Amino acid sequence: MRYEANFCPQCATPLVDREVFGRVRRVCPACGVILFRDPKVAVGGLVLHQDHALLVRRAVHPEKGKWALPAGYMEYDEEPIPALKREIREETGLQVRVLRLLDVFPLHNPFARGVIIVYQAEPEPPVPDTLQGEDDIDLARWFLPSEVPWDMLAFESTRIILRRWTEGAL
Numbered sequence: 001m002r003y004e005a006n007f008c009p010q011c012a013t014p015l016v017d018r019e020v021f022g023r024v025r026r027v028c029p030a031c032g033v034i035l036f037r038d039p040k041v042a043v044g045g046l047v048l049h050q051d052h053a054l055l056v057r058r059a060v061h062p063e064k065g066k067w068a069l070p071a072g073y074m075e076y077d078e079e080p081i082p083a084l085k086r087e088i089r090e091e092t093g094l095q096v097r098v099l100r101l102l103d104v105f106p107l108h109n110p111f112a113r114g115v116i117i118v119y120q121a122e123p124e125p126p127v128p129d130t131l132q133g134e135d136d137i138d139l140a141r142w143f144l145p146s147e148v149p150w151d152m153l154a155f156e157s158t159r160i161i162l163r164r165w166t167e168g169a170l
Helices: 080-092 156-166
Strands: 016-020 023-027 040-049 052-058 071-073 096-109 112-123 137-143
Touching: 040 080, 040 096, 040 156, 052 080, 052 156, 071 080, 071 112, 080 096, 080 112, 080 137, 096 156, 112 156
Parallel strands: 040 112
Antiparallel strands: 016 023, 040 052, 040 071, 052 137, 096 112
8 A cells, every 4th residue: 555645744735746866756846845755663672581572462464363572663753762662561561671772674564664673671570470462462471482483473573583582692
């Protein structure tokens, strides 16, 4: 699905297509505003606690019913680490401490192109006995390395990070 703006966000004049900076872009012929199609930025976390990794089961598409690292899109006014903390709290109820950057992966889904920034994190004490699956998640659960549901993982970035974790490469 491709979304195109039809009117200038500054002056409401109908936009036209013009080649600008080597690409065809939407441009306002009245005020000169150029609309750039910016990539989406998502953040995800490998949350580790007592030899377990936190995974969440997706309740929405894409990949509904499959497991993933807790993750989500950054809002326009957020920085990556606060966005990750918000996403994990919204999806599981956990407060986390972000420890380090693990990797950056291309983000390819039917709705957006961009990147996902993946961090390692740990829960802030006290860690609740039961996790809440909320937001776009229906279940949150801790997995030992031997319990990772490899055939039910949603995204390549989740598979790569979990493979590194299970192989001791983090």
